[in-house]
Amino acid sequence: xxxxxxxxxxxxxxTLNHYVAEQYGxxxxxxxAQSPEGYSAAQWRQFAxxxxxxxxxxxxxxxxxxxxxxxxxxxxxxxxxxxxxxxLACAVLAGSALAQAGNASQKALVGGIIxxxxxxxxxxxxxxxxxxxxxxxTTATRQHEGWVLDGHKAVVAGGDQAQFLIVSARxxxxxxxxQGISLFIVPTDTPGVxxxxxxxxxxxxxAEVLLHQVALPPENLLGVExxxxxxxEHAIGRGLLALCAESLxxxxxxxxxxxxxxxxxxxxxxxxxxxxxxxxxxxxxxxEIEQARSAVINAAAALSAEDRRTxxxxxxxxxxxIGRIGTLVAEECIQLHGGIGMTWELPLSHYAKRLIMIDxxxxxxxxxxxxxxxxxxxxx
Numbered sequence: 001x002x003x004x005x006x007x008x009x010x011x012x013x014x015t016l017n018h019y020v021a022e023q024y025g026x027x028x029x030x031x032x033a034q035s036p037e038g039y040s041a042a043q044w045r046q047f048a049x050x051x052x053x054x055x056x057x058x059x060x061x062x063x064x065x066x067x068x069x070x071x072x073x074x075x076x077x078x079x080x081x082x083x084x085x086x087x088l089a090c091a092v093l094a095g096s097a098l099a100q101a102g103n104a105s106q107k108a109l110v111g112g113i114i115x116x117x118x119x120x121x122x123x124x125x126x127x128x129x130x131x132x133x134x135x136x137x138t139t140a141t142r143q144h145e146g147w148v149l150d151g152h153k154a155v156v157a158g159g160d161q162a163q164f165l166i167v168s169a170r171x172x173x174x175x176x177x178x179q180g181i182s183l184f185i186v187p188t189d190t191p192g193v194x195x196x197x198x199x200x201x202x203x204x205x206x207a208e209v210l211l212h213q214v215a216l217p218p219e220n221l222l223g224v225e226x227x228x229x230x231x232x233e234h235a236i237g238r239g240l241l242a243l244c245a246e247s248l249x250x251x252x253x254x255x256x257x258x259x260x261x262x263x264x265x266x267x268x269x270x271x272x273x274x275x276x277x278x279x280x281x282x283x284x285x286x287x288e289i290e291q292a293r294s295a296v297i298n299a300a301a302a303l304s305a306e307d308r309r310t311x312x313x314x315x316x317x318x319x320x321x322i323g324r325i326g327t328l329v330a331e332e333c334i335q336l337h338g339g340i341g342m343t344w345e346l347p348l349s350h351y352a353k354r355l356i357m358i359d360x361x362x363x364x365x366x367x368x369x370x371x372x373x374x375x376x377x378x379x380x
Contacts, residue, residue, distance in 0.1 A: 009065075012055055013073045019050060020081035026347045029082050029203075037161055038197075038205030039085045047085060048116025056091045061099040062111050068303030071238060072245040072296055079249025082347075082354055084204040086119060089157035092242050094120035094166045096235035097183060101223030106185060109164065120164040123153040123186075123209050124232060131363040133232050134178045138211060140169035147171075147221065149184065149192075149214040159207025160197025162188055167211070171226055181229050183222040190214055202350070202357040233312070239362050240315045241303055244296045244322045247358045251289050251329045254351045258282070258333045285332050288325045295321040313375045316368040323359035323368070330355040 024043070032040045047053060055070050057063025071092070078087055095113050098106060098120070112118030129135040138151025149169050159165065165186045173180030188195055192214035197207040223231050259282065295318040302314030330352035334342060342349055359365060 009069060009073050012051070012065075012070075013077060015050060016052055016074065016077040017080065019046075020077055020083065024081045024083060026082075026350075029084065030350075033082075033084045033203030034199070038158065038199065038203075039161065044085045045116045047087075048114065053087070053091050053116060054114045056087070057095065057099060057110065057114060061107065062114055068241055068300035071241050071303070072300040075242045075245035076249040076252075076296075079246035079251075079354075080253050082203065082250065082350060086121065086158040086161070086204075088239055088242055088246075089121040090119055090162070093122035093157075093235050093239050094162075094164070096238045097122060097166050097222065097231050098185075100234050101183065101228075101231040105219070106222060109185070118164065119158065119162045120166060121156055121158045121162040122235065123156045123159065123165040124168045125154050125156070127152055127154045129154075131367045132176070133236065134181065134229055135176050136168050136170045136181050137175055138167065138169040140171050140182055140184060142171075143215065146215060146217045147184065149186070149211045149216065151211050153209040153211070156195075156207045156209050157200075158205060159188075159209055160195050160205055164188065165193075165209065166222065167209075168228055168232060173226075178229050180226045181232070182225050183228040183231060184216055185220045185222055186211075186214065186216065190216070202354045236362055237303065237311065237315050240319050241296070241299050243358050243361055244292075244299060244318045247322045247326045247355060248289075248292055248296050250351045250354050250358075251292060251326060254329055254333045254348060254355070255285065255289055257348050257351075258285075281332060281335075285329060288328060292322055292325045309375050313372055316363075316372040316375065319363060320365050320368040320372060323365035326355035326358055327365075 023046070032038075032043065051064070052074055054063040055065040055074055058066035075087070090113055095110060098110050098113075102110070109118055109120065113120060124133075124136075126135070126137055128137060138149065138153065140147045140149050149167065151169060153159075153165075153167065156165070165188060167184045167186045168181055169184060170180055171182040186193060192212045194210040194212070195207050196210075197205050200206045222228075299314045299318035302311050305311040305314070333348060334352055340346060363371070
């Protein structure tokens with residue numbers, strides 16, 4: 001299998017890395033992350049103009065990429081800059097669901113996402129769920145021609161800035177049934193929708209979303225009634241790869257910062273990087289990061305696999321590895337920096353925080369290890 005990037009992908013990576021380095025410095029990033037909006041509309045439009053959002057969608061959907069390696073290249077660059085714009089929530093999770101299950105008029109929203117004019121997000125997690133995709137308590141009942149939604153969605157990334165939510169709701173079955181989950185496009189200004197936003201711990205914003213007697217016309221159903229789970233799995237699978245690649249980018253920056261610190265910080269008149277014990281710890285870390293890179297490459301290659309089990313096992317294996325290694329990188333880099341590693345002013349502490357938080361998004365280490373094993377058992 002050829003893992004060399006195409007010329008277009010290399011150009012995209014170079015363009016994005018240069019842009020992030022020059023236009024998205026640490027000070028600018030911190031100002032954006034702590035702003036009332038939690039992202040910069042001007043930066044989002046700029047990313048759209050550079051074609052970065054379009055690179056996450058296939059040509060059939062109006063983009064010019066959309067493969068696993070396109071996602072990996074984009075998100076590794078975003079991870080290097082700790083970019084807080086809603087790439088994951090809007091372009092990957094909501095965008096993938098719309099592109100996968102939408103009809104012609106619904107797919108018009110994808111064009112708006114690619115141009116940077118439409119902000120959408122996936123509202124799936126609930127206060128009582130724990131990463132299980134099929135656990136949906138929010139209900140959608142038929143009323144006249146349309147639907148009425150009731151429920152509560154938790155930790156909706158960028159929910160207070162989004163114009164549209166892709167909401168999962170149960171149209172039939174029990175709370176944990178795989179069948180009976182439907183997806184709906186819900187404009188956030190629909191009567192009965194209450195969005196309470198708050199600042200996320202690692203930058204950006206999230207929201208609690210309450211749905212009370214939210215009436216929707218029939219055309220707001222996304223895909224086939226009761227068959228929403230495969231669409232969710234498709235969107236979240238792409239999200240898993242995106243997070244893994246983002247983590248890899250953040251790890252690389254943390255590693256580089258730590259190497260530079262070891263080469264400049266002196267003790268007993270010599271750089272601490274000359275101490276053998278610290279060299280061994282750093283060498284172990286470099287090997288682990290290469291392992292993480294291999295996991296991302298494997299997941300990117302498997303994303304287009306026809307066989308569901310092959311694809312999902314590769315994604316869960318990558319997310320497990322990234323969760324473990326990201327936590328290790330965060331801890332070791334702070335340890336090797338000493339007390340200064342914890343300070344707010346040092347970029348490293350924010351990279352460490354993001355690495356830890358990525359482990360908890362879309363399923364942590366424990367969840368994905370169990371899922372990887374369960375998918376293996378099903379094969380026997």
